Amino acid sequence: MNAILALEDGTWYRGVAAGASGETSGEVVFNTSMTGYQEVLTDPSYAGQIVTMTAPQIGNYGVASGDAESFIPRVAGFVMRESSPIASNWRADGTLREYLVRNGIVAIADIDTRALTRVLRSAGVMRGVIATGSPDPAALVEKARSIPKMEGADLVKGVTCGSPFEWRDRARDWGEDDHAEFGISPERRSSRRLRVAAYDFGVKYNILRRLSTYGCDVHIFPATAPASELLAIEPDGIFLSNGPGDPAVLSYAIDNVRTLANGDVPMFGICLGHQIMGLAVGASTYKLKFGHRGANHPVKELQSGKVEITSQNHGFAVDPDSLPSDTTVTHLNLYDGTVEGFRHNTKPIFSVQYHPEASPGPHDADYLFREFLDAMEKR
Helix, strand or coil: CEEEEEECCCCEEEEEECCECCEEEEEEEEECCCCCHHHHHHCHHHECEEEEECCCEECCCCECHHHCCCCCCCECEEECCEECCCCCCCCCCECHHHHHHHCCCEEEECCCHHHHHHHHHHHCCEEEEEEECCCCHHHHHHHHHHCCCCCCCCCHHHCCCCCCEEHHHHHHHCCHHHHHHHCCCCCCCCCCCEEEEEEECCCCHHHHHHHHHCCEEEEEEECCCCHHHHHCCCCCEEEECCCCCCHHHCHHHHHHHHHHHCCCCCEEEECHHHHHHHHHCCCCEEEEEEEEEEEEEEEEECCCCCEEEEEEEEEEEECHHHCCCCEEEEEEECCCCCEEEEEECCCCEEEECCECCCCCCCCCCCHHHHHHHHHHHHC
């Protein structure tokens, strides 16, 4: 079956359907990872986005239940140069195409993803539509132009959990122990089980896996839960998760994090959690032209000068000039100099823009979980 991808600037591409039949729309972005496509598909931070993979072939190792970052795929659509028809992997539960069809994800393959990526990198990410069958390209372009923009979009409420839960119970029910052998060993484990209250803005499962591996009992709360609910469990630490959309419109989250930041409980944020923490301490955020999405982004840790290769997925960033004087920038992106991390000078709170829990990798920044552990144990 044929398929078409149309962009709001009038550009369109004809290819073949590589997933479910139908039509989908969203912000079209690109990811430069060579592996980890299942993690990309299931990352809640991609809600509302059509993801283009720049690697030439996707799907060759199929999909495996232990590799998901949430219980269903979260992308709005998927774009590939070539979709592998087979799954060559002893862990695979099936092929990528079967997975996309089963979960209703509209996808397109056999298009020039290099050309598409050059358009997105030069002009910036833009709204688009994928439709299967024989649609009119001009009509799809008009549909793309009518899609709501990512700026001003609260997508967190569509991916957060409906009620609080404990990760250890959920992991046991899902048989997480069956996949534990594929995780890396922690730098150290806590001297006692630590209680972490985590805001779910669209949390990736591997973050919860890493916190648990380091010796934490993680209690997950909906994004709209008041700060008092998290404090009521007397946590040793508070975690702010990743998630989708524009951080500036999440007033409920910003207000709650501001309340928590005024206390003395250590707090660690990742990705959207980093942006929310920045807004809570008085900084501002802005939208990047084409974002950072991939598993090969160099970040410099400023105190040591060490360069980490990191996994990233975000379209917004914290404005360094807006950070208050009682905070310090700790990490910078070596591609464009954007802020990749900061910490408060007098309070035990810090955050990073990238993903230290990265699955399938790289693991250069896993030490940040140990630093969170250190902060909790010093309290």
